[in-house]
Amino acid sequence: MRITVLVTAKRNPDLDGAACAIAYAELLREEGYDAAPLVDGNPDAEARFALDETGWARPAVSMSASEIVLVDASDVVGLPDAVSAERVVEVIDHRQHHDAERLFPRARIQIEAVGAAATLVAERWRAAARRPRGSTALLLQAAIQSNTQRLRGSVTTPRDLDAAAWLAGIAELPDGFVEGQFAARAAEIVADVDAALSRESKRFDHPEGSYVVAQLELPGAVGLVDAVAAADLARTERVMVNLVDVDSARSLLLIWDSAFRRWVAARLGVTFTGAGAECSPAVLRKQIVARLRGDAS
Numbered sequence: 001m002r003i004t005v006l007v008t009a010k011r012n013p014d015l016d017g018a019a020c021a022i023a024y025a026e027l028l029r030e031e032g033y034d035a036a037p038l039v040d041g042n043p044d045a046e047a048r049f050a051l052d053e054t055g056w057a058r059p060a061v062s063m064s065a066s067e068i069v070l071v072d073a074s075d076v077v078g079l080p081d082a083v084s085a086e087r088v089v090e091v092i093d094h095r096q097h098h099d100a101e102r103l104f105p106r107a108r109i110q111i112e113a114v115g116a117a118a119t120l121v122a123e124r125w126r127a128a129a130r131r132p133r134g135s136t137a138l139l140l141q142a143a144i145q146s147n148t149q150r151l152r153g154s155v156t157t158p159r160d161l162d163a164a165a166w167l168a169g170i171a172e173l174p175d176g177f178v179e180g181q182f183a184a185r186a187a188e189i190v191a192d193v194d195a196a197l198s199r200e201s202k203r204f205d206h207p208e209g210s211y212v213v214a215q216l217e218l219p220g221a222v223g224l225v226d227a228v229a230a231a232d233l234a235r236t237e238r239v240m241v242n243l244v245d246v247d248s249a250r251s252l253l254l255i256w257d258s259a260f261r262r263w264v265a266a267r268l269g270v271t272f273t274g275a276g277a278e279c280s281p282a283v284l285r286k287q288i289v290a291r292l293r294g295d296a297s
């Protein structure tokens with residue numbers, strides 16, 4: 001029986017979300033389902049770069065799809081309006097902290113701690129003994145590069161490396177592609193640091209008080225320290241900003257509120273000099289949050 005399946009990430013997706021939606025919808029179509037990707041709202045600048053470079057054209061999508069697959073997303077916050085939780089039949093994501101079983105009771109859930117959700121989608125293609133189109137293989141590779149700081153960040157797993165190598169055997173990213181996607185992202189952030197910080201901020205609950213983590217990932221991220229320190233967000237209590245430099249694969253964690261800084265330092269085991277603590281290789285928000293929650297890893 002043919003069904004209509006919409007595959008979507010969050011609204012205004014990043015490259016990982018957009019690539020997963022396109023690539024997983026393509027796999028479902030190959031397997032006989034009537035599936036389509038939804039790239040809802042305005043993808044971020046890096047995603048737009050990669051979509052343009054690979055010649056992707058947004059299909060006209062019927063919002064009346066009976067079933068929904070979430071990719072690179074496992075929360076109800078920020079989903080497209082077309083998504084209702086009861087219609088979600090599958091969730092593919094790579095967050096370490098989630099409540100997906102409760103939020104999406106009908107869904108088959110695969111949430112595994114790899115660097116990119118695109119790795120999980122590439123593995124689905126391999127498991128099905130099929131190969132995505134060249135342009136789709138490029139999108140998935142670009143997404144893996146993006147989420148793993150070019151395969152060098154501490155979130156990178158052997159599965160990300162395997163998936164990237166397998167995809168490169170289908171279509172290799174042209175020279176300058178990854179530099180181009182990071183440059184597009186950097187330009188968008190630098191053009192308005194305040195807007196980027198609020199876009200990239202998330203609040204997390206904790207028994208000892210909620211807190212906010214904003215994360216900016218770009219080449220030369222450390223050069224933004226002064227601009228970030230001048231932002232309104234820096235004067236708010238229980239806020240940290242994680243600057244991830246995708247060139248050096250290092251990160252700088254900034255906290256201006258001294259009480260909150262001591263609280264974080266004790267739990268993460270990092271040493272601050274002034275407002276900043278350097279981490280090499282880069283540590284990402286999902287890892288920081290897991291450690292603050294006391295999860296193993």
Ligand SMILES: [Mn+2]
Pocket residue numbers: 016017072094116117147
């Ligand atoms: Mn992702």
